[in-house]
Amino acid sequence: MTTERDKIILALIFISVFLFLILTGTITSGYHFVDDHEVIKIKSELQTSSLSDVSSAWVNADLKSNARFRPLYYIHRVIETKVFG
Numbered sequence: 001m002t003t004e005r006d007k008i009i010l011a012l013i014f015i016s017v018f019l020f021l022i023l024t025g026t027i028t029s030g031y032h033f034v035d036d037h038e039v040i041k042i043k044s045e046l047q048t049s050s051l052s053d054v055s056s057a058w059v060n061a062d063l064k065s066n067a068r069f070r071p072l073y074y075i076h077r078v079i080e081t082k083v084f085g
Helices: 006-025 036-048 049-065 071-084
Strands: none
Touching: 036 049, 036 071, 049 071
16 A cells, blocks of 8 residues: 555655756766667778778767767777677
């Protein structure tokens, strides 16, 4: 049996969790798998260019964009795509 007090506690927990997610920006952060299309592009580039050329092209493109600094991410991504296809 749920009492009125239990319902209030559950509602407060629910509101607290969503308030935390909204205030920290987690809900609107865009956390999803948007980079999966990069694997397809990297794989097609690896068919015509060398591993080092593709890696340097992706790192240079990352350095030119002011969004995020993650050159090791792209080096890892290219090597991972080369190894696993």
